[in-house]
Amino acid sequence: MTAEPTGHVMWTPDPIRQRLAAATIEDVLCLPDDAPRVELRDGVMIVVPSPTYDHQDICSLLWLWLRQHAPREYRASQATGVAVSLDNTFEPDVLLVDADVSGSRHYSVVEQVTLAVEVVSPGTRRRDRLEKPAEYAAAGIPHYWRIEQNPVHVYAYDLVDGSYQLVADSADELVLTAPFEIRLPISDITP
Structure with a gap:
């Protein structure tokens, strides 16, 4: 049995916006439903680890x-x-x-x-x-x-x-x- 590609790509933070530290709470609220939980630290999205x-x-x-x-x-x-601020x-x-x-x-x-x-x-x-x-x-x-x-x-x-x-x-x-x-x-x- 082989895994067939579904055409769906898992969400990851935009590397350019990560380098610019330009993410805001609005960006987090617009994430797709299958995105992992994230925290914002000074405009950088930090993925929250999945719990046991x-x-x-x-x-x-x-x-x-x-x-x-x-x-x-x-x-x-x-x-x-x-929400601490727009970017934290x-x-x-x-x-x-x-x-x-x-x-x-x-x-x-x-x-x-x-x-x-x-x-x-x-x-x-x-x-x-x-x-x-x-x-x-x-x-x-x-x-x-x-x-x-x-x-x-x-x-x-x-x-x-x-x-x-x-x-x-x-x-x-x-x-x-x-x-x-x-x-x-x-x-x-x-x-």
Whole structure:
């Protein structure tokens, strides 16, 4: 059995626009349906790696937990983005945003975001542990959680004077007072 060409070419970023760093959020919104998820960093499209099953399970279980426990003024979301500017966006694994964010949108503005969560995978360690916290803090996102896998361990940070400070971490139960009273058994988000 041989694979027959379908005539379909997989989408890739335009190399000329990548060199010019000229991509905007409008370009991302116009991508074809089969394009991978991308973030914009100073006008350059960065392809977001495809997650593993365990990664997705942790994200889904956390989304479900937040949906069931967060106060009504919040809305939990997965695979949606944060628009920082016309040429800078984020694609966190899980978000907690204002409840009034329209369900038809792909992006929230930073002011609507309360919590950004990243689940660390082998290919995203440096970005999730070092780069993203600094970028989220610079954007003004009040809370950031980093979730390590194998075993699942949650690190919770609050924005204090422009940078994140570790406020709690646990492999058993995450207990926080912000962004709301949280008692999250880590087993609830462990695949």
